[in-house]
Amino acid sequence: MTNAKFKMDPSEIVTALQYALKSSNTKNDQLTTVFDIVQKVLEKDKFKQAALTLVSEIADRNRAERVSIGWLKHDYIVLKAISHTDHFEKKMQIVRDLEGAMEEAYEQDASILYPPPENNLLATRMHEAYSQTYNAPYMLSVPVRHGDDIIGIITCERKGVPFTDDNATQIHLAASLCSARLMELYSKSSWFGARMARSMRKGLGKLLGYEHTWAKFFSIIGIAFILFATLYPLEYKVSSPAILKTDKIIYLTAPFDGYIDSVYVKPGDVVYKGQEILRLDQEELKLEEADLLAQEQDNRREIQKAQASRELAEMRIQQARLAQTLAKLKTVRYKLSKAIVRATADSAIIVEGDLQKKIGAPVNQGAELFQMASIENIYVESDVSELEIGNIPSDGEGLLAIKSRPDFVYRFKTERISPTATVKDQENTFPVRGEFVNKVPSWFRPGMTGISKIYAGKKTLWWILSHQAIDYLRLKLWW
Numbered sequence: 001m002t003n004a005k006f007k008m009d010p011s012e013i014v015t016a017l018q019y020a021l022k023s024s025n026t027k028n029d030q031l032t033t034v035f036d037i038v039q040k041v042l043e044k045d046k047f048k049q050a051a052l053t054l055v056s057e058i059a060d061r062n063r064a065e066r067v068s069i070g071w072l073k074h075d076y077i078v079l080k081a082i083s084h085t086d087h088f089e090k091k092m093q094i095v096r097d098l099e100g101a102m103e104e105a106y107e108q109d110a111s112i113l114y115p116p117p118e119n120n121l122l123a124t125r126m127h128e129a130y131s132q133t134y135n136a137p138y139m140l141s142v143p144v145r146h147g148d149d150i151i152g153i154i155t156c157e158r159k160g161v162p163f164t165d166d167n168a169t170q171i172h173l174a175a176s177l178c179s180a181r182l183m184e185l186y187s188k189s190s191w192f193g194a195r196m197a198r199s200m201r202k203g204l205g206k207l208l209g210y211e212h213t214w215a216k217f218f219s220i221i222g223i224a225f226i227l228f229a230t231l232y233p234l235e236y237k238v239s240s241p242a243i244l245k246t247d248k249i250i251y252l253t254a255p256f257d258g259y260i261d262s263v264y265v266k267p268g269d270v271v272y273k274g275q276e277i278l279r280l281d282q283e284e285l286k287l288e289e290a291d292l293l294a295q296e297q298d299n300r301r302e303i304q305k306a307q308a309s310r311e312l313a314e315m316r317i318q319q320a321r322l323a324q325t326l327a328k329l330k331t332v333r334y335k336l337s338k339a340i341v342r343a344t345a346d347s348a349i350i351v352e353g354d355l356q357k358k359i360g361a362p363v364n365q366g367a368e369l370f371q372m373a374s375i376e377n378i379y380v381e382s383d384v385s386e387l388e389i390g391n392i393p394s395d396g397e398g399l400l401a402i403k404s405r406p407d408f409v410y411r412f413k414t415e416r417i418s419p420t421a422t423v424k425d426q427e428n429t430f431p432v433r434g435e436f437v438n439k440v441p442s443w444f445r446p447g448m449t450g451i452s453k454i455y456a457g458k459k460t461l462w463w464i465l466s467h468q469a470i471d472y473l474r475l476k477l478w479w
Contacts (some may be wrong), residue, residue, distance in 0.1 A: 030170045047185035050437060051081035054178055055154065059083035062167050065160040069144070071152045077102040080152075094134060101126045102153035104139035109150065113127070113166055114139040118217065124174045139163045146183050157404055170407040215396065229317065229461040236464055237453035238391055238431075242382040242400055248374035250345050252353075254280070255262045255338035255362040261331040264354045269319040271350060278341040285336050292329040299325055341369060348372040349445055373446040376391075380412050380436070382452040383429040386421060387468055391456040398454035407448075411437045415453060441478060 027062045036055040044050035051069050057065040060083075070077035077099050084089055088095060103113045104126040113120075114127040115138070125431035127139050140163040144152035154175055156163065200217070262279040271277055299322035306315035353370035355361075364367070380400050384392055394417055421428040432454065459467075 006216065014133065030166065030173070031355040034170060034174045034177065035066045037061070037174045040176045043183055045184065045185070046079065047189040048128065048186050049360075050178070050182055052083075052086075052184070054174070055081050055083040058156065058171055058174065061158060061173070062158070063160065064156045066157045067154065068098055068102075069152055069154050070099055072106070072150060077106055077153055096295040097126075097130050097133065098155065101130045101139070102155055103191075105153050105155075106150055107144060109143065111143065112139075113168065114162060115162070115372050120431065134309070135159075139336075140168060140171070142168060142175055142177050144182070146179045152182055170222050178380055181409075182203045200320060229346050229465075233458035234464065236391070236459040237398070238384060238388045238456050239451060239453050240382045240388070242450050242452035244378050244402075244444055244446055244450075245381050246373045246375070246446045248345070248377060248379050249351070250348060250374070251368055251373040252277070252337045252341055252344070252370040252372065254365055254367045254369055255341070256280075256335050256365045258284075258335075258363060260359055260361050260363060261357065265350050265353075265370075266356055267350050267352060267354055269350045270375070271348055273343055275343045275465065276340055277343055278352075280339040280341070281360075282336055282339045282362070284334055284385065285339065287337065288327065289332045290331060292325055295325045296322065296329065313319045344442060345372060345374055348377045349375060351446065375442075375444065375446075378436070378440050378444050378446060379415075380434040380452060382432045383424055384417075384454070386428040386430065387471065388456075389417070389432075391455070392417060392432060392454055397437075398452050400434075400450055400452045402448055402450040403419070404448060405443075410440070413437060428472060450472075 026162050037054065041054050042048050044053055051071075055067040055069050058064065067083040068079060071080045072078075079088075079090065079095050079099050084266065102187055104123060106249065108122055112122055112124055112127055114124050114131060116122065116124050124265050127141070131137060135476060136157040136159070138158050138161070140156045142154045142156075143150045144154060152175075154171060156167075156171065224270050229370065256328055259281040260278065261276075261281040262398075263277075265271060265277045293421070299318055302318040303315055303322065306312075306318055351371045351373045353368075382398070392412060392414065396414045398412055400412060414432055416433040418431040418433075422428050422430075434452070434454075
């Protein structure tokens with residue numbers, strides 16, 4: 001009965017055997033069966049596997065239709081395994097009724113045989129209800145003990161013949177011998193927090209006494225927290241919404257009256273100096289240019305004729321007309337050169353100007369076509385609540401997290417606090433300008449939003465959590 005992964009204390013085996021032998025005359029074949037069951041249980045290294053092996057072996061050797069084991073948890077019995085069943089729904093009514101029958105045995109700290117024998121003094125109401133509801137004529141519930149404490153209940157069901165005292169003795173002995181192993185595996189199967197809680201409870205129980213252990217423990221924790229909150233200073237940071245801005249805003253306007261022919265950008269696009277972003281219709285200007293060129297040739301011919309006939313007055317008239325034609329031609333060619341609208345700043349982003357749906361629409365000279373913001377010289381503007389503006393130093397530092405990349409933070413220095421408040425979301429806020437300490441990433445864009453945290457000195461946790469409420473009460477209750 002040895003196992004490479006588990007060593008049972010010999011004293012526990014002796015105690016279990018003595019307890020079983022005291023209560024009945026155990027037969028040799030029963031002991032052999034029990035040792036076989038225990039051997040198979042000890043070979044398992046998981047609680048669920050060990051529990052399933054135990055109930056399945058008991059079911060096979062006692063010709064039971066179903067054997068189940070429930071485990072004590074917070075003074076309730078919770079079903080953990082059913083013989084030859086890998087999975088069951090814990091919310092099924094049959095599971096709840098079976099747990100109720102197990103709790104009936106747990107609350108009376110005794111084995112329950114159903115139908116009850118003569119002169120029975122134990123309550124069997126839950127067993128009777130389960131038997132009638134689920135067609136289980138014969139039932140046997142046996143406590144699983146670890147030392148003097150009940151840690152679980154094994155319930156057996158069968159239809160052929162009633163359970164005997166020998167069956168009860170055999171199951172009780174097997175459960176007693178397996179209880180230590182099951183208890184160890186159950187502890188290991190719990191999540192880390194539960195295991196740590198059990199270990200802490202045992203340690204504190206030895207240190208402070210068993211009674212009211214948790215009350216004493218939480219009292220110590222509470223006192224330690226109060227001392228920490230009122231005495232230990234922490235770095236306090238004022239949190240506020242922030243937006244990226246730039247001082248350099250460029251407006252591109254229509255160079256003359258005309259019609260939109262082509263649009264190559266949309267809001268959000270990055271453009272570079274000299275990049276073509278819009279083209280106005282040139283057909284009418286080119287026709288006018290051709291007409292003026294023809295008129296220029298006519299004027300030159302008339303001048304030559306006047307020179308040949310020595311008509312000085314006519315020559316001067318034609319020269320004046322030529323000058324007028326050339327002036328018009330110059331104007332037309334200037335418009336043609338401006339018909340292609342190009343970006344005038346390097347590394348700028350289109351902020352406004354969604355004209356791709358306005359192809360062919362007329363525009364007037366001077367009308368705004370695009371609004372561009374320079375990517376260079378980006379700064380952060382934090383909208384600090386008036387409740388916190390008094391805690392912001394004028395030359396302080398802060399951190400910024402952008403919504404699009406919250407996994408990175410960027411350090412900045414506060415340069416200027418606006419002397420006037422603005423109303424945002426029905427609250428007075430003061431814009432605080434901050435310049436980035438390091439070079440900003442290339443993906444920064446004006447208009448991006450995030451959360452800024454500005455350092456406001458060291459404060460105690462109590463002050464951090466309560467100062468706004470205290471200020472509010474001071475404002476409301478002063479006299």
